[in-house]
Amino acid sequence: MKTIPLDVVYYEKIKLRAGDLRKGMFVCELDRPWAETSFPDEGFEIETDEDLEAIRKCCEFVYIDLGRTQAVRVKIEKGPTPSFIRENSTSLEDEMSTAEVAKNQTSNLVQNFLDEVRRGQNVDVQLAKTAVSQCVASILRNPDALMLMTRMRQKNSHTIQQAVNTCIYAIILGRLQGLEAKQLEELGTCGLLHDIGNIEIPNYILDKTTSLTEEEFAIVKQHTTYGRDILMSARNIFAGAAEVAYGHHESPDGSGYPRGLVDNQISLNCKIVSVVDKYEAITRHTVYRSAQNHLDAVHILNSLANNNKIDKALTCSFASYMGFYPPGTLVELSTGEVGIVLKPNPKQRLRPQLLIVRDSERNPVERFVDLGIKPFDAKGNPYKIKMVHLPGYLGIDLAQYQTALIQAYD
Numbered sequence: 001m002k003t004i005p006l007d008v009v010y011y012e013k014i015k016l017r018a019g020d021l022r023k024g025m026f027v028c029e030l031d032r033p034w035a036e037t038s039f040p041d042e043g044f045e046i047e048t049d050e051d052l053e054a055i056r057k058c059c060e061f062v063y064i065d066l067g068r069t070q071a072v073r074v075k076i077e078k079g080p081t082p083s084f085i086r087e088n089s090t091s092l093e094d095e096m097s098t099a100e101v102a103k104n105q106t107s108n109l110v111q112n113f114l115d116e117v118r119r120g121q122n123v124d125v126q127l128a129k130t131a132v133s134q135c136v137a138s139i140l141r142n143p144d145a146l147m148l149m150t151r152m153r154q155k156n157s158h159t160i161q162q163a164v165n166t167c168i169y170a171i172i173l174g175r176l177q178g179l180e181a182k183q184l185e186e187l188g189t190c191g192l193l194h195d196i197g198n199i200e201i202p203n204y205i206l207d208k209t210t211s212l213t214e215e216e217f218a219i220v221k222q223h224t225t226y227g228r229d230i231l232m233s234a235r236n237i238f239a240g241a242a243e244v245a246y247g248h249h250e251s252p253d254g255s256g257y258p259r260g261l262v263d264n265q266i267s268l269n270c271k272i273v274s275v276v277d278k279y280e281a282i283t284r285h286t287v288y289r290s291a292q293n294h295l296d297a298v299h300i301l302n303s304l305a306n307n308n309k310i311d312k313a314l315t316c317s318f319a320s321y322m323g324f325y326p327p328g329t330l331v332e333l334s335t336g337e338v339g340i341v342l343k344p345n346p347k348q349r350l351r352p353q354l355l356i357v358r359d360s361e362r363n364p365v366e367r368f369v370d371l372g373i374k375p376f377d378a379k380g381n382p383y384k385i386k387m388v389h390l391p392g393y394l395g396i397d398l399a400q401y402q403t404a405l406i407q408a409y410d
């Protein structure tokens with residue numbers, strides 16, 4: 001029985017020509033039996049130029065496990081500047097409480113929706129649509145508030161957090177495409193409910209901490225069909241939500257499922273949810289793998305887009321909007337201090353404004369620093385970001401700094 005790496009479920013390993021490989025990539029499968037090569041058959045990370053040369057000598061193409069691939073070099077292409085970012089009609093301070101209510105209501109409604117589906121009830125989507133419309137209104141007023149919310153650790157289950165974050169990211173990406181409020185509400189509902197079919201997948205598969213068998217992977221794939229059927233029988237749902245539940249794992253190159261559609265057969269809503277669903281999955285910690293930080297996630301999205309697994313223009317638009325350091329990102333500075341990104345400096349995208357929350361000795365502090373106007377530290381060395389950390393690093397909880405974050409913003 002052939003086994004499939006568990007990450008395939010979320011990352012879908014990609015096939016690359018040997019000439020396109022780079023250091024940091026994790027090779028999980030060759031175009032020939034492992035026994036015919038000197039490589040370890042459990043896979044390996046390409047670390048040196050010699051590794052690259054050795055692969056190119058014996059293989060025409062290989063498969064890369066993106067879940068275990070390290071960030072090599074993140075390139076964020078500059079997309080069109082979205083006008084709504086500069087036209088916030090509310091301050092972050094005013095928007096945070098409204099955004100928090102919208103997010104909590106949306107989370108509660110997903111929970112109720114799941115409960116009703118489990119009980120076999122004919123669910124009504126009207127309330128979910130109302131909650132999503134509040135998220136849309138908040139994002140149109142000031143997207144930073146809900147963006148920050150996605151970075152805060154939640155008490156909810158992963159399922160609910162995933163649904164709500166995907167909803168928020170989808171609305172933001174949809175807005176970047178110029179969609180109107182009504183379209184964004186529909187798109188947000190698609191993002192919120194796209195994986196509802198997972199409720200029919202046995203927990204022993206969803207919670208499995210080892211590789212899935214081919215048979216188990218085939219069962220997981222059925223969540224798209226289950227989701228479509230659940231939403232088609234729901235009251236007050238629009239047809240697009242069922243379509244996205246069915247089509248969000250399709251790929252422009254035709255390698256997706258369940259129908260193997262190609263680019264022009266996949267709807268815009270499906271393409272948007274596909275991009276943000278992958279970003280959300282990559283940045284989320286699960287029982288079987290660690291989360292990747294934002295920059296690693298962008299690198300993986302770029303790899304997927306360059307291999308025609310997800311829409312390239314949408315990926316570029318999303319990555320450009322998120323930038324190198326989106327609000328709420330935890331970063332470590334060259335001094336050893338750790339800070340929370342507040343907002344980027346538009347003309348210096350690598351030098352955002354920060355709230356420093358740990359000094360170089362890791363002691364708690366609260367200090368505002370604008371890297372755009374403070375290029376040197378106390379010792380006269382360049383003051384810059386050394387690395388990005390995952391949410392929760394050093395036990396740092398953004399929710400604890402909500403007040404400080406808001407005050408620093410304004």
Ligand SMILES: [Fe+2]
Nearest residue numbers: 194195248249
């Ligand atoms: Fe899915």
